[in-house]
Amino acid sequence: MKKFLVLLLALMLVFAFAACGNEPAADEETAPEESGEVSGDAIQIGAVLPLTGSSTGEYLKAAMEVAEDIINNSHDLDWDLAKNEGILGGQPIELVFADHQASADLATTEAAKLLDQGVVAITGAYNSGCSASVATQALEYGIPMVCGSSSSASLTDGTTYAFKSIFNRVAANDEQESQEFFAYLQYLNDTYDAGIKKVAIAWINNSYGIHANEMFEKYAAEYGFEEVASVSYESTATSFDTEAAQIKESGADAVFQASYIGDLTLFAQAYSSLEYNPVAIVCYCGGFQDASFANVATDLGVDTYAGGQACTAQLSDKLPIFAYINDLYKAKTGQDIDGPALEEFASVIIAAQAIDAAGSTDSAAVNEALKANEFEAPYLITQKVHFDENGQNDIMPAVVTQLIAGKYEVVYPIDEYTTSDPVLNK
Amino acid sequence: MIGQIIINGLLNGCVYALVAVGLSLTWGVMDIVNFAHGEFLLWGLYASFWIWALLGLDPLISMPIVIVLIFLLGVLTYLVVIKRVLKVSGLTALLATFGLSMVLKNLTQFFWTANYRNVTNTLVSNRSFKLLGMYIRQDYVVAAAGALIITLLVTLFLNRTKTGIAIKATSINKSAAQLVGIDTNRIYAITFGLSGACVGAAAALMASFTPIYPEACALYSTLAFVIVALGGFGNIKGALFAGLLVGVVEALGGYFIGTSFKYLVVFLLYLVVMQIRPRGLFGW
Incomplete structure (x- = not known):
């Protein structure tokens, strides 16, 4: 009887957890x-x-x-x-x-x-x-x-x-994205007097991050921006407070992120806790495009995250x-x-x-x-x-989109598909 | 800047200690390695998330529910997985918990997929307050306070209550404990439940700043093992100090050597300490 009760309890616990799993993504699979x-x-x-x-x-x-x-x-x-x-x-x-x-x-x-x-x-x-x-x-x-x-x-x-x-x-690819991102920063300086001179990058230590960093360095030099920090990290880290503090210390006006969703979320929290508000934060593909990041940015009350997207629901x-x-x-x-x-x-x-x-x-x-x-x-x-x-x-x-009030707005290039002016921390 | 790095390290260290306290009960006190410890934390995080998502309860409010749920998970783990293998070699229990860890991780994936989830708009935000020119994160401060309170409560429980003393007696000599009338079976179940309860509390405190997905707790789990070993087996306060040490070493290592290598410094420290003091820094 005791064994039966134990098994019953175990099953109840498992299904109590499972009942929460109203995951809409779990579509029928064949x-x-x-x-x-x-x-x-x-x-x-x-x-x-x-x-x-x-x-x-x-x-x-x-x-x-x-x-x-x-x-x-x-x-x-x-x-x-x-x-x-x-x-x-x-x-x-x-x-x-x-x-x-x-x-x-x-x-x-x-x-x-x-x-x-x-x-x-x-x-x-x-x-x-x-x-x-x-x-x-x-x-x-x-x-x-x-x-x-x-x-x-x-x-x-x-x-x-x-x-x-x-x-x-x-x-x-990250070369095309880097070129577009620096053109975007140039546009911000020219059009909005954004005053971006120093740039930094935080990049995940894998194939994606390594190449993003290389392209970042190449185009920062080409567009005449001063690279002040290049911070690599492991994706499995539990927090990025030290990394964020290093980037803040560098005095970068704009920060590039080559991150996935988990690490980008932790970086965003760390920047926010350090009250670090660069003029722009520009993200390579990956974490920024994950819809759950919109909730994070909204929760933190920041509208400065931008990044490349193939399209956005705002263009429906x-x-x-x-x-x-x-x-x-x-x-x-x-x-x-x-x-x-x-x-x-x-x-x-x-x-x-x-x-x-x-x-x-x-x-x-x-x-x-x-x-x-x-x-x-x-x-x-x-x-x-x-x-x-x-x-x-x-x-x-890809176009440059910016998460403004939780929505991915197209901010660059300026054409019939642009949906909003960029939001800058100045 | 160094002050900020050290503060970050101390606060992170408190979070690590928070996770390690539960493990120090099963591994440190009872000498049973529970490889599913990280998955207990993971299920605690998911419990906090779903209670928040479905009922709108903040993780701090729902903490008692999560503590009870993971307490039950701990008791069940003992009754269903550990109890039968205790009589054979210690390696069998270790492998059994390893299997449980895989089962729980895969169940997590099966039930809730690999997607990232975040608990947002919480009572304790990710914002900071300034102290002596340094930024102190509110969510970390609450987690650090939780770590101190849990460590204190567990220490008091082990030293001041009959059940706590029975747990220590069972860990020192199981046969002698049975001879004096201690129901060791019950004691093991309570210890696993308590370990789960500690992890449940840790999960509730961490839910506001931890992205939740099936692999979220892998490194926390590894660090918890390092911290319990560094702190000294069976020494709950030692786990707290070791957690702080690991946090500070990680932060300073990352700052001076390179952020990609911050855990290398932690594990090097662990290897060195194990060579010099195999019983840990505060072990008897």
Whole structure:
């Protein structure tokens, strides 16, 4: 009887906790996809993501599933891909997911499994180091890879890795972002007399952060800003008070962050507690784009965080197809689509468009189609995507957004898509 | 600037000590290594988060509920996982808690996904007050006060109550304790429950400044083991001092050597102390 009671108590406790789990992101999942099995005549596209661990893979997966829905089913949109059912005259696609848990080694293994199973293209992998691992495997099979949101410039510099023939990346890389960010600071100085002279950077000690720091240094010099601090850190740290104090001590007028959501949150808290209010805080992709950071910034009462985004919900009125996609995504996850999720969405769409353009699933033809075509992208501000010979999307795929009153407003460049003036601490 | 760094270190150290006090009960006093200690903290954080999200209760208000929940988790851990393996070698219990740690972490992922969550708009904000030109974070001060109070309460409990003395007696000689009529089974269950309660209190105090996700407590857990060993096994006050030491060493190491290496300095200190004083700085 005692044992029964103990077990009953244990189960009650577990389910009491579980009852709280009204997680909207936990959408229905199909067992065959999770186990990597594929079926039927569908065209199989691999998707390697950090589905478990500390990243936000579930949101990225949801975005890819929206892309699968757009491709396979008919939607009443002014966009042929969405109107038609399937590609190559009606064949559906099937996404086959694999989990790399933010480990480059695991990414290699999982990519190899998918490639052995015969996927015709591969997408992912969010973390830059993992994307490199997946692309290295894909190169061995000659299978095209469309990378959504990884931002390390080294992936498409044409020299660091050998996979440029099969690799294509939708997101802005950290070189493009650095250039745009410094142009933005220059614009703030010229237009708003912001007085930004000294800049500092806090960067996570991994492939993403290291390259972001390199690009930061390159463009700080090029645009004539004085670099006063470069602070690296480990993502697992429990707090960043020392790092924040060092940056404050440097007297930087503007701070760059190459961070993920957890570390960016802790940095924001630390800056706030030190009453450190630089004129601008500019964030590379990653943490800033995570919708949960909007709550953090609102809670702290700061409007100075800016960063690159492929799009923002504030542009829904101007981009009806983006608004439609955002609605589908929101129904699955309960939140607006963010930059990385939109880029992962785009990676699946473009893989399908390339297969359609190639007229077959032959990998050589698809690789050729990826490099030769300009792809329609009515869900992006740029409206199109084109890859250069190294696989980089060379139509600048990001704008500078600023979190103002909890909303991602477009503040730069100044064109028909600008939604707000920037907010500065002066 | 150095003053600010040291203050940051001391306050962080209090948070570490807060997490370590619970561990020092099971590992330090009872000599059972609970590898699931970090997951207890994690479930405490999630409990605080969900009570805040669903009922709108601030973590400080809901602290008693979280303490009870994690107390129950501790008791259940003993009854379901530890009790059966106590009779065999110590390594078996250690491996059992390692397994439990994996189960709890995966359940966390399963129930609540890997997404980051934050408790916002709390009673104690991330703001600071200025003292002698230094910024002191309010949330850390509350956590530090909690660490001191919990350490004091646990010390008093162990030294001044019958149950506390029975816990110490059981840890020194289980057979002798049984001979004098102590129900050691009950004592073990209470100790695990108390350890959980301490972690529950720590989680409630930390919820306002800790991003909550399945890996959130990995380093806290590792540091708690280091702190208990540094402080001296069985010495609750030692854990508090060791926590402060680790916090300050981490902060100064980060400032002078490089922020990427701040934990390297902590673990080097741990290795050196273990060579010189294997029983820890304050161990008997």
